[in-house]
Amino acid sequence: MLPKEGQFRDPSGCAVTGVIDRSGRGMTGEGMIEAISVMHDRSNGLGGGFAGYGIYPHYKDFYAFHLFYDKKEAQEGAEAFIRRHFEIVYSSEIQTRKLPSVTDEPLIFRYFLAPLPQKLANSHLDEREYVARCVNRINAEIAGAYVFSSGKNMGIFKGVGYPEDIGRFYRLEEYEGYAWTCHGRYPTNTPGWWGGAHPFGLLDFSVVHNGEISSYDANRRYIEMFGYKCTLQTDTEVITYIIDYLVRRRGLTLEETAHVLAASFWSTIADKGEEAKEQETLLRRMFPSLLVTGPFSIILGYTGGLMALGDRLKLRSMVCAEKGDRAYISSEESAIRKIEPNLDRVWSPAGGEAVVFELYGKGGLAR
Amino acid sequence: MKIDASGMHFAELNERVRACEEKDIYIANCVGQRYIGTGLADKEIAVGGTPGNALGAYLNGARIRVYGNVQEATGDTMNGGQIVVGGSAGDATGYAMRGGKIFIRGDAGYRCGIHMKAYKENKPAIVIGGRTGSFLGEYQAGGTIVVLGNHTDGKPIIGNFCGTGMHGGEIYLRCGQIPTKLPAQVRAEKIERLPEDAAELVREWCREFGQEEGAFVNASYFRLTPNSDNPYRQMYTVN
Numbered sequence: 001m002l003p004k005e006g007q008f009r010d011p012s013g014c015a016v017t018g019v020i021d022r023s024g025r026g027m028t029g030e031g032m033i034e035a036i037s038v039m040h041d042r043s044n045g046l047g048g049g050f051a052g053y054g055i056y057p058h059y060k061d062f063y064a065f066h067l068f069y070d071k072k073e074a075q076e077g078a079e080a081f082i083r084r085h086f087e088i089v090y091s092s093e094i095q096t097r098k099l100p101s102v103t104d105e106p107l108i109f110r111y112f113l114a115p116l117p118q119k120l121a122n123s124h125l126d127e128r129e130y131v132a133r134c135v136n137r138i139n140a141e142i143a144g145a146y147v148f149s150s151g152k153n154m155g156i157f158k159g160v161g162y163p164e165d166i167g168r169f170y171r172l173e174e175y176e177g178y179a180w181t182c183h184g185r186y187p188t189n190t191p192g193w194w195g196g197a198h199p200f201g202l203l204d205f206s207v208v209h210n211g212e213i214s215s216y217d218a219n220r221r222y223i224e225m226f227g228y229k230c231t232l233q234t235d236t237e238v239i240t241y242i243i244d245y246l247v248r249r250r251g252l253t254l255e256e257t258a259h260v261l262a263a264s265f266w267s268t269i270a271d272k273g274e275e276a277k278e279q280e281t282l283l284r285r286m287f288p289s290l291l292v293t294g295p296f297s298i299i300l301g302y303t304g305g306l307m308a309l310g311d312r313l314k315l316r317s318m319v320c321a322e323k324g325d326r327a328y329i330s331s332e333e334s335a336i337r338k339i340e341p342n343l344d345r346v347w348s349p350a351g352g353e354a355v356v357f358e359l360y361g362k363g364g365l366a367r
Numbered sequence: 368m369k370i371d372a373s374g375m376h377f378a379e380l381n382e383r384v385r386a387c388e389e390k391d392i393y394i395a396n397c398v399g400q401r402y403i404g405t406g407l408a409d410k411e412i413a414v415g416g417t418p419g420n421a422l423g424a425y426l427n428g429a430r431i432r433v434y435g436n437v438q439e440a441t442g443d444t445m446n447g448g449q450i451v452v453g454g455s456a457g458d459a460t461g462y463a464m465r466g467g468k469i470f471i472r473g474d475a476g477y478r479c480g481i482h483m484k485a486y487k488e489n490k491p492a493i494v495i496g497g498r499t500g501s502f503l504g505e506y507q508a509g510g511t512i513v514v515l516g517n518h519t520d521g522k523p524i525i526g527n528f529c530g531t532g533m534h535g536g537e538i539y540l541r542c543g544q545i546p547t548k549l550p551a552q553v554r555a556e557k558i559e560r561l562p563e564d565a566a567e568l569v570r571e572w573c574r575e576f577g578q579e580e581g582a583f584v585n586a587s588y589f590r591l592t593p594n595s596d597n598p599y600r601q602m603y604t605v606n
Binding site: 313 | 377397398399401416417418419420436438439455457458476477478500501502526527547548
């Protein structure tokens with residue numbers, strides 16, 4: 001069997017893109033497939049994936065788990081665990097389309113879940129913490145089972161292949177959501193495997209990432225103190241957990257989170273106004289181990305919005321654009337132009353500058 | 368000759384450009400195709416749409432005109448010729464440029480002119496109409512960069528760390544004061560009159576984009592050059 005992630009060094013090239021309709025109108029996954037295909041040559045066929053938000057309106061009150069199983073026994077183990085902790089409202093194999101370009105797929109199942117009330121009460125945990133811990137336990141303890149999506153009314157779809165092919169494999173033209181993100185992967189030192197594709201998700205957070213994080217181990221050691229298990233040993237996974245920790249557990253705003261992940265240099269902070277200087281200094285002092293160094297551009301998806309963020313040196317490209325209610329984020333402008341040639345506004349955010357697009361009037365995370 | 372680039376892979380597009388016997392080529396519906404015009408010496412290429420990364424890399428005398436925006440690494444290691452951009456440019460524009468000229472109507476991204484160099488008659492130049500991101504002229508070793516500050520979004524004309532590692536060439540900024548700290552190894556002097564070679568670059572930019580010369584040529588600038596009184600004293604550690 002080929003070695004998995006973490007047994008290899010994995011510097012990646014990659015392409016990222018995302019779109020949100022801020023009025024909440026639904027879009028199928030086709031637009032993202034078309035956009036990412038423009039950046040085909042940024043990927044090498046060893047990973048592609050999508051996250052869609054608002055795609056499960058009929059089950060919006062339940063946690064939608066997507067799981068990969070290497071083998072049948074993994075499924076038995078995982079389902080036994082799930083039944084001990086959740087009521088399974090509905091479950092089925094995820095419908096896929098056979099394609100010659102997508103091979104060796106694992107078993108792929110979806111479950112809509114509600115935590116067992118007594119179990120949740122006994123745990124003395126907040127519901128989302130309970131669910132997050134269950135996800136971590138399945139991934140860390142059940143060999144061959146991997147929860148790759150666990151939010152409400154959202155879903156991640158990923159695998160080994162070019163992203164266009166992965167999108168067609170998962171029949172994303174049949175899903176409608178108000179926001180999508182997409183990733184094309186270029187792992188150069190690893191065979192790439194289904195669980196290692198992006199997006200990485202925990203609860204409703206999903207992260208797609210282009211880059212290579214130099215601070216991975218420092219970040220991992222710190223975040224594992226809070227119960228997160230970096231089972232995949234890829235850098236993107238740790239970003240997802242950092243965001244979950246800072247936003248969900250510590251209550252930081254997205255802008256504050258950006259000042260932790262992509263903190264300005266001390267020399268830059270020194271030149272800022274008093275208020276900004278005080279805020280950014282405090283955040284750097286509180287969370288020094290969560291500064292992410294090395295090149296990265298990421299798109300964070302969450303219920304109601306998307307955030308674009310690049311590293312403070314801007315070592316990866318990132319373009320934002322708007323057209324009416326729709327907002328776009330992409331590694332390359334051409335991918336946006338492919339699906340919307342006439343844009344109202346196009347701009348490149350500065351390194352470390354978070355750009356947030358949210359549904360109108362929904363009181364999202366940006367605050 | 369017109370080439371419709373819709374749905375065409377960059378390899379095929381560039382093959383057709385190279386194989387074209389006519390001097391003038393118009394590429395229509397360009398969407399992200401990379402390496403357009405690479406190494407070419409004798410063509411006039413106009414591009415409609417959004418070309419991909421490394422437009423005009425190693426350009427060796429050909430002229431390229433883009434009506435909209437360009438992406439990253441435009442004019443990478445360009446040797447000669449001219450690239451005219453009607454919109455804005457992405458990061459690392461003119462990366463390691465060795466000759467020729469790039470004119471941008473709008474803004475440029477991070478690391479514009481990084482590692483530019485000059486040798487004898489080869490003196491590269493970049494003129495940017497608006498503003499630039501951080502690290503303008505990083506490790507610049509030669510050539511001329513002019514930033515005209517004709518942008519309207521209220522942001523500073525340059526970002527942070529301008530001229531870091533600079534040891535040759537010059538940067539001209541059309542502004543009343545320099546908005547960010549410069550490294551100690553860069554000298555900034557206010558000049559009321561551009562030297563003739565820089566003024567001619569500004570006039571060329573005005574002609575390309577139909578702008579009145581007066582406001583741009585007869586303006587005060589800051590000239591940034593390496594400060595030989597304050598050499599780099601540190602390699603990896605203090606020495």
